[in-house]
Amino acid sequence: MNKISLLIYLLFALLFITSCNDDGPDTPDQTGETETFYGEAFGKMPALDEVIMYQANPRVFAQSNSLKAITARLDNIRSLGTNVLWLMPVNEQGKEKAFGSPYCIRDYRTIEPEYGTLEDLRELVEEAHKREMAVIMDWVANHTSWDHDWLKDHKEWYTQDPNGNVGPPAGTNWNDVVDLNYNNRKMREEMIESMKYWIREANIDGFRCDAADWVPGDFWRDAVYQLKNLQPGREVLMLAEGTDPKNLQAGFDLDYGWNFCDVLEGVYNNGKSISELYTSHLNEYGRIPAGKQKLRFITNHDRASENSPVKMFKSQEGAVSAYVISTMLGGVPLIYGSQEVGYPSEINFFRYVNIDWSDNPDIYREYQKIMEVYQSTEAFKNGGLITFENPDVVCFTRSTGNEEVLVIVNVRNSNVSYTLPETFVGENRTNMMNDAPFTVTGTIELAPYQYYILKK
Numbered sequence: 007m008n009k010i011s012l013l014i015y016l017l018f019a020l021l022f023i024t025s026c027n028d029d030g031p032d033t034p035d036q037t038g039e040t041e042t043f044y045g046e047a048f049g050k051m052p053a054l055d056e057v058i059m060y061q062a063n064p065r066v067f068a069q070s071n072s073l074k075a076i077t078a079r080l081d082n083i084r085s086l087g088t089n090v091l092w093l094m095p096v097n098e099q100g101k102e103k104a105f106g107s108p109y110c111i112r113d114y115r116t117i118e119p120e121y122g123t124l125e126d127l128r129e130l131v132e133e134a135h136k137r138e139m140a141v142i143m144d145w146v147a148n149h150t151s152w153d154h155d156w157l158k159d160h161k162e163w164y165t166q167d168p169n170g171n172v173g174p175p176a177g178t179n180w181n182d183v184v185d186l187n188y189n190n191r192k193m194r195e196e197m198i199e200s201m202k203y204w205i206r207e208a209n210i211d212g213f214r215c216d217a218a219d220w221v222p223g224d225f226w227r228d229a230v231y232q233l234k235n236l237q238p239g240r241e242v243l244m245l246a247e248g249t250d251p252k253n254l255q256a257g258f259d260l261d262y263g264w265n266f267c268d269v270l271e272g273v274y275n276n277g278k279s280i281s282e283l284y285t286s287h288l289n290e291y292g293r294i295p296a297g298k299q300k301l302r303f304i305t306n307h308d309r310a311s312e313n314s315p316v317k318m319f320k321s322q323e324g325a326v327s328a329y330v331i332s333t334m335l336g337g338v339p340l341i342y343g344s345q346e347v348g349y350p351s352e353i354n355f356f357r358y359v360n361i362d363w364s365d366n367p368d369i370y371r372e373y374q375k376i377m378e379v380y381q382s383t384e385a386f387k388n389g390g391l392i393t394f395e396n397p398d399v400v401c402f403t404r405s406t407g408n409e410e411v412l413v414i415v416n417v418r419n420s421n422v423s424y425t426l427p428e429t430f431v432g433e434n435r436t437n438m439m440n441d442a443p444f445t446v447t448g449t450i451e452l453a454p455y456q457y458y459i460l461k462k
Contacts, residue, residue: 045209048135051241052089055387060088061342064121069358073122077130084137087377095144100151106356110151110182114200127208140211148217149183163193188222198229212243223252230257260299274319284393302337304328310353322348323455346373379438399424410462416452425449435460
């Protein structure tokens, strides 16, 4: 055999060996076993800048069998423009030293009986997918309940003091949970496998990860990578509850706009200036990688447990006007289930709260229209932003090459006479909330919390 023939022979032999060692899409692990999945992967995950998220707290839907109750309201949820449904934790909850928190996890791979069964979750996901909604689960990776089997079988998986004692996360009064030890490789592996379980067994589309800032970034990097590559063609959405840059760097798609919400509330309570609100928006987006997003909200389960948006923003009208600012200025909009019917009181998510979904139909329809306007307007998702200073009125434009929208919001519980910048005076626009013609004059009289969304 001459040298050229030998070289060709060796090349083909190398290619044969390489192909034999290629696991291929049906055998992603090294065991040679083919992974199986319940249901077909959801093929209509919205682009990140198109996401509209709805947070479902099972305990505001029903006192028992709440997964079925959420399924029964999917058409109503979808009518708000929702294309991603976030379920608060549905895992089995702990009993030892517990207070009833859904974030006190007894078993990562079972459903809390109060909410229903695995079959109920599968049905919910299937029905959501039929309505072109992705479903993400809340995931509590920082700690478990005291009666989790891990603590009995693998104490080394938990943070221990020099005397071998375990306890709550440092610096908290979360006495119903025990802190996990992320220096333990086996625990990390089992945590990721438990997350994969729900994609395989319930066909969910991603996770909202609780207390993400408290979990090491290198764990999230491994978890996000494995989840996003679990099955060819399957898209997985990852939301981090936190603001630490490590989360988005690790592969999360979006994180929380906590500071923006804080400043917005401060504006309505006269503690913050409108210029601080604009600065907060620009700072939050200036600190995240290109292509990532911030979750924007006026309330969520944490905020609602302290105060209702109706109280935080001074009235039903104030809450809606704050939502207009939060949604139209930029980011991924979130609606917390109960917000759309103007629930006026705090919601303690440790227990069942009876929501009358027929309350305040005018507010519900207003939210529907706001989200219809948002969905139909590209400028609100990717448009350039110009802001205008005023002590009582939020005023800005969002524009793309072929559309410009002017948003004006009175953030005070009093009448305000607002003088617009001269560049807008005399323009003929459309009031997008009622599709009526609107000619911009030099001064606009605004009732308490009144707003305009005016398209050029």
